[in-house]
Amino acid sequence: MFALADCNNFYASCERVFQPRLEGKPIVVLSNNDGCVIARSNEAKVLQVAMGAPYFKIQPYVQQEGIAVFSSNYALYGDLSHRVMQVLSGFAPRVELYSIDECFLDFTGLPQDLSGYGLQICKTVKQWTGIPISIGIAPTKTLAKLANRLAKKGYSANGPVVDWRNIADTDAVLAATALDDLWGISRRTAVKLQALGIDNALALRRADPKRMRQQLGVVMERIVYELQGQSCIPLEAMPPPRKQILTSRSFGEKLSSFNDLRAAVSHFAARSAEKLHRQHLATSVLCVFVATSPFDTRNPSYSNSATTVFNQPTQAAADLIQAAHQGLQRIYKPGFSYQRAGVILPDLQPMAWAQKSLFAERDTNELQDTLGQINRRYGKNTVRYASEMLSQRWHMRQQFKSPSYTTQWAELLAVRA
DNA sequence: TCTGGGGTCCTAGGACCC
DNA sequence: TCTGGGGTCCTAGGACCC
Numbered sequence: 001m002f003a004l005a006d007c008n009n010f011y012a013s014c015e016r017v018f019q020p021r022l023e024g025k026p027i028v029v030l031s032n033n034d035g036c037v038i039a040r041s042n043e044a045k046v047l048q049v050a051m052g053a054p055y056f057k058i059q060p061y062v063q064q065e066g067i068a069v070f071s072s073n074y075a076l077y078g079d080l081s082h083r084v085m086q087v088l089s090g091f092a093p094r095v096e097l098y099s100i101d102e103c104f105l106d107f108t109g110l111p112q113d114l115s116g117y118g119l120q121i122c123k124t125v126k127q128w129t130g131i132p133i134s135i136g137i138a139p140t141k142t143l144a145k146l147a148n149r150l151a152k153k154g155y156s157a158n159g160p161v162v163d164w165r166n167i168a169d170t171d172a173v174l175a176a177t178a179l180d181d182l183w184g185i186s187r188r189t190a191v192k193l194q195a196l197g198i199d200n201a202l203a204l205r206r207a208d209p210k211r212m213r214q215q216l217g218v219v220m221e222r223i224v225y226e227l228q229g230q231s232c233i234p235l236e237a238m239p240p241p242r243k244q245i246l247t248s249r250s251f252g253e254k255l256s257s258f259n260d261l262r263a264a265v266s267h268f269a270a271r272s273a274e275k276l277h278r279q280h281l282a283t284s285v286l287c288v289f290v291a292t293s294p295f296d297t298r299n300p301s302y303s304n305s306a307t308t309v310f311n312q313p314t315q316a317a318a319d320l321i322q323a324a325h326q327g328l329q330r331i332y333k334p335g336f337s338y339q340r341a342g343v344i345l346p347d348l349q350p351m352a353w354a355q356k357s358l359f360a361e362r363d364t365n366e367l368q369d370t371l372g373q374i375n376r377r378y379g380k381n382t383v384r385y386a387s388e389m390l391s392q393r394w395h396m397r398q399q400f401k402s403p404s405y406t407t408q409w410a411e412l413l414a415v416r417a
Numbered sequence: 418t419c420t421g422g423g424g425t426c427c428t429a430g431g432a433c434c435c
Numbered sequence: 436t437c438t439g440g441g442g443t444c445c446t447a448g449g450a451c452c453c
Contacts, residue, residue: 031421038421056419072421099453186451217427219451246423253418295420342422397419 001107001137002235003118004144005088005125007081008132008152008160010101011039014080015070017130018405018413026067030055033250033396034071071401079406083129091121094237104144106235107137118161138164141233142226145183146173146201174202174227184223192216201227241350242279247271248342251394254293255338261290262328264394266387268343269324273317276345277368282313282354283345286320288327293339304331313354316368320345321385341394379408 007013011029016022026043030036037053047065049058055069062069081100089095092105107114118135125133136148143164150173151162167173179190182201196215198204204212205227213221222232247268255261265288276283291303306327310319324343375382403411 033419033421035420052420054420059419102453184451188450217450219427242424244424248422250421293420340421 001110001114001139002141002144002231003092003105003107003114004098004136004141004148005103005105005121005133006135006148006152007084007101008134009039009041010081010131011070011072011077012041012044013131014073014077015068015402016041017080018402022068026065027070028062028067029070029072030400032072032398033252034399035250038072069400071398073402073404075404075407076402080129080131084125084131084133087125087128088121091117091124094235096236097239104141104235106237115156115158115161115163115166118163119159122160132160134160136162136164139229140226140231141235142183142223143229146177146181149181171202174205175200177201179204182223182227184219189216189220241281242348243346245272245275245281245283245345245348246342247275248289248340248344249394249396250340251338252397253393255394256334256336257391258328258332258334260391260393261332261338261341262325263388263391264341265290265324265328265343266321266385266390267394268341269320270317270385270388272343272345273315273320273368274372276315276348276351277372280351281348282315282351283320283348284310284313285345285347286310286323286327287344287346288324288331288341289344290328290331290338290341292336296337296339299337300335302333302336304333306330312357313349313351315351317371317385318367321387325387 009027012027015027015029022041024043025041026047026049027041028037028044028049029039031038034055036055037049037051037058040049040051044067047067049062049067055062077100084101085095085097085103088103088105092107092110094106096104098104110117114137118137122133122135125131134148134151136144136146136151138144138147147162147164147167150156150167151160156162164170177200179185179193179199179201180187182204185193193199193204193216198207204224207224209221209224212224225232249264249268251264255264269286269288272286285307287305287307289303289305292299292301294301308323308327310323314320320343371383403413405411405413
């Protein structure tokens with residue numbers, strides 16, 4: 001048995017935890033750079049604010065309806081996510097942290113009233129973290145996802161928990177479920193299925209798995225079995241190590257000068273090194289890329305990337321920054337308005353396995369450790385690489401960002417009694 | 418003026434091995 | 436007339452997830 005615990009409108013709920021006056025009010029959260037809508041409270045959904053809507057297009061409507069607007073605050077969301085996951089971990093022998101706001105729990109062999117247990121979990125998470133969650137329970141992950149969807153839509157009168165086995169007429173529920181509301185099926189694939197005469201989840205459950213495999217691949221075959229109640233997608237309590245690390249941003253304004261771009265990619269390289277270090281990984285390859293805006297039709301467009309292979313796998317920021325800089329020199333062309341850049345580490349391996357060079361002159365890991373310690377102790381960005389500080393112009397627009405309530409001492413909430 | 422930032426997996430085809 | 440059988444690795448592109 002699986003349970004899927006999913007935070008309700010997670011980013012919007014995070015903002016609400018520290019601004020309870022927004023309870024019952026419409027909220028939207030914007031992507032980096034305040035570009036487009038990436039999260040909506042239920043009230044904002046009722047007002048028909050579309051997911052992914054560019055903010056500049058809906059701004060008048062947002063003001064007219066008095067919708068509260070927030071820039072993304074990942075320090076806050078990440079920290080609250082961690083707290084929610086901590087609480088959830090106490091309720092099952094094994095859990096899989098599936099995304100920032102979702103967690104699968106292994107419910108195998110637990111006492112029988114799983115719905116009651118689920119309600120207790122929701123209540124505890126809400127009380128201890130302030131975040132409302134919903135839970136779906138089923139014998140497969142795909143069905144647990146679907147049960148969770150039902151729970152969110154208020155299917156159960158008892159509260160935000162649905163146990164698939166307690167549904168009287170699952171055929172009716174499946175018949176009323178659109179294909180692209182299922183986990184793993186997008187719009188595109190739904191259209192392909194419809195061309196084969198399958199137009200809802202019930203029809204898909206009744207399809208022949210072997211035929212589905214032939215026509216749409218092994219992924220679709222698994223979905224059919226999962227809908228039938230046969231589990232094919234196991235719980236992954238131990239996340240496999242990352243295969244790739246990517247750090248990129250769109251800029252707050254278009255950039256043209258080499259030094260502006262250099263500051264940006266230096267920063268991305270340094271952040272990538274931190275990610276490597278945290279996950280005890282090393283990389284043997286770095287790829288740096290730059291691009292103009294895909295939406296800008298008036299100015300000439302350009303995008304390119306450069307790849308550097310290291311003599312030995314590294315996790316040192318100094319190595320990554322140097323490689324990013326050299327790569328940038330190879331692909332930079334003056335005269336373009338760059339909108340975005342990034343650093344990709346596509347070939348990761350555990351640091352402990354990294355093959356050292358016979359001729360290595362230095363071990364940069366000690367330096368990396370020391371820098372990390374200083375920044376943890378005295379605060380983010382206490383020490384930085386100079387090339388990161390050549391320019392600030394690439395920094396994101398974050399006009400509506402709330403304080404980092406839980407991760408910065410200076411931004412702690414003050415409460416008057 | 419203005420449109421995110423991460424990830425993973427599968428498949429097909431080509432190159433190469435014995 | 437008639438030309439094997441079994442693998443791996445890599446890459447690009449497509450698709451999906453949050």
